Amino acid sequence: MGGAGCARQRQLRRALAGRMEARSPPAKRLKTAAWRSQGGNYATGRNMEQQRRELPIYRARAKLIGQLRHLDTAIIIGETGSGKTTQIPQYLYEACIGGHGVIAITQPRRVAAISLAARVSEEKKTELGTLIGYTVRFEDLTSHKSKIKFLTDGMLLREAMVDSLLCRYSVVILDEAHERTVQTDVLFGIVKSAQRKRKELNKTPLKVIIMSATMDVDLFSQYFNQAPVLYLEGRQHSIQIFYTKEPQNDYLHASLVSIFQIHQEAPPSHSVLVFLTGQEEIEAMSRTCKQISKNLPQGSCQMSVLPLYASLPPLQQLRVFQQGPKDRRKVILSTNIAETSVTIPGIKYVVDTGMVKAKRYTPESGLEVLAVQQVSKAQAWQRAGRAGRQNSGICYRLYTEDDFEKFLNMTVPEIQRCNLASVVLQLLALRIPDILTFDFISKPSPDAVRAAVDQLEQLGAVERKNNQIILTPLGIKMAAFPLEPRFSKEWCRENYVNSRNMTMVMEVRRQLRDICVKFGVHLKSSRADTSNVRRCLAHSLFLNAVELQLDGTYLTLDSRQPVVIHPSSVLFHSRPPYMLYNELLHTSKCYMRDLCVVDPEWLYEAAPEYFRRKLKGAKT
Structure with a gap:
């Protein structure tokens, strides 16, 4: 075993030799960061108040409070690690800015909202859920005492459906605005x-603060009525950037090589954060790293490999924040979930593949696929900013500097590249009379809006009256559920038990059941009979139906797009005549994921006019 390990290690070293070239970018391009730990007690050895005073933002505290006190709207730009996300809400509360209302801080992702709330609660020496709380989908840890509330963009948007004036809030902070998620843009x-x-x-004024480490400042300032831009200066630890000498054809292999090069040379206390594109890559890389680490020479540093992606249960996500044994290196394999507010303590090295998985929607074909693509420059700098939160850090970019200069400056807003069915449903629930005239900061294409309205109409969620689009009674129920419209006719339970999901399934079921009871939805168990569940999916996902062809391939019934079954599916070696998919992943082929076998008659029942010309095997 030892000899094989040495041979593998030598192979990795040879593969890396000459691959990486150290670059020392000009001073103005170096990213620096201050450490801000979250999600647990990492303040051992140092007084927490002293940590707050050492953050770059503290030096601007008095001036910042004075400015924010007199501004209705402000845009705050501060480097990653400046402390803006954790400190500004506290400054506002301590200075009584906003009166007796609640201070809301939105985050694009639930793990960020939870970990940030835990950190701020720790700093304020209060129990989480009292003065400081959080609200994410299917989880609300707040009380009537909560004055600082972290929540996801989607949850604040859902609150706006009930109270469009957001009367309970005196300050709304839209954090990580540069990510430009659909929910953020609508917010x-x-x-x-x-x-x-x-x-x-003449009601209590609402103060709006937009925050980011990087942003198209002119666009945001103009949108918010020429709002002033406040820059937070200050840096603590420098980050050195390394680029590859040559373009990498296989970024996964390059990542693996980089991990073990670092593992051999760096002290065990230095953790590594690797950015990959999705769950499959992360789990495959995790297995490979664990296998190789077992074969390293005796006496080598041990390795703890931890995954981090959005569908991972929250308790497993929070494992990355826990301190491990001092003689074991922590290697975190993450999607872009770790790009922004989620700060993992102890990260010294970042390995940036330069790739990300993003949605792409084509209104003409009705296809929404997850495609692997290059990150923007803004994303690349955000990733680099994860390193060196405690000390100086290093970022290995697995692409050349010339390639980096070709990246887009900013990420294309999600609202311009995704299915807008959920957005249109939410806006109609907010009583927006004309979706096309809504004040979007970046307007989606009219074709995408019309396609979303058509989809909602086919689902029975909207109808046209007097040249207006209005919600049907079913559409009102759909809007009440924190789910995609196609998953809202009734709650569909999964066919198989997944241990990673069971920790949350009872709480999710309870909340969904409460909504069903509130709207009078009849509840009845299907028990072992899956046909009702599959029939329900057929009535919801009929736009995602595929048909087996004579040559053994599959085509989507809607656009006749060639698709294949994803290798991870239990149906990979079978050929059902008709299926539904939940998601398309486009890599070398267009893969279907989350499949369900259905009867063509069910599809015809769901939308007879739609399928009259499309189904070959249905009754006519």
Whole structure:
């Protein structure tokens, strides 16, 4: 075993030799960061108040409070690690800015909202859920005492459906605005409207703060009525950037080589964060790393490999924040979930593949696929900023500097590249009279909006009256569920038990059951009979139906797009005549994931007019 391990290690070293070239970018391009731990007690050895005072933002505290006190809207730009996300809400609360209302801080992802709330609660020496709380999908840890509330973009948007003026909030902080998620873009318009209407009605003013480490400042300032931009200066630890000499054809192999090069040379206390594109890559890389680490020479540093991706249960996500044994290196394999507010303590090295998995939607074909693509420059700098939170750090970029200069400056807003069915449903629930005239910061294409309306109409969620689109009673129920519209006719339980999901399934079921009871949805168990569940999916996902062809291939019934079954599916070696998919992943081929076998008659029942010309095997 030892000889094989040495041989493998030598192979990795040879593969890396000459591959990486150290670059010392000009001073203005170096990213620096201050450490801000989250999600647990990492403050051993140092007083927490002293940590707060050492953050770069502390030096600007008095000036910042004075500016924010007199501004209705402000845009705050601060480097990663400046402390803006954890400190500004506390500054506002301590200075009584906003009066007796709640201070809301939105995050694109639930793990960020939870870990940030835990950190701020720790700093304030209060129990989480009292003064500081959080709300994410299917989990609400707040009370009537909560004055600082972290929540996901989607949850604040859902609150706006009930109260469009957001009356309970005195300050809304939209954090990580540069990510430009669909929910964030919609929130921009919602809070801007709420701020204006509250002023017109002489109600308590709403203060709006937009924060990011990097942003198209002119666009945001112009959108928010020429709002002033406040820059937070200061840096603690430098980050050295390394680029490859040559382009890498296989970024996964290059990542593996980089991990073990670092593992051999760096002290065990230095953790590594590797950015990959998705769950499959992460799990495969995790298995490979664990296998190779077993074969390293005796006496070598041990390795703890931890995955981090959105569908991972929250308790497993939070494992990355826990301190491990001092003689074991922590290697975190993550999607872009770790790019922003999620700060993992102890990270010294970042390995950036330069790739990300992003949605792409084509209204003409009705296909929404997850495609692997290059990151933007803004994303690359965000990734580099994860290193060196405690000390100086190093970022290995697995692409050349010339390639980096060709990256887009900013990420294309998600609202311009995704299915808008959920957005349209939410806006109609917010009583927006004309979706096309909604005040988007970046307007989606009219074709995408029309395609979303058509899809909702086919699902029975909307109808046209007097040249207006309005919600049907079913659509009102759909909007109440924190799910995609196609998953909202009733709750569909999974066919198989997944141990990673069971920790949350009872809480999710309870909340969904409460919503069903509230809206009078009849509840009845299907027990062992899966036909009802599959029939329900057929009535919801009929737009995602595929048909087996005579040559053994599959085509989507809607656009006749060639698709194949993903190798991870239990149906990979079978050929059912008709199936539904939940997601398309486009790599070398267009793969279907999350499949369900259905009867063509069920599809015809769901939308007879739609399938009259499309189904070959259905009754006519």
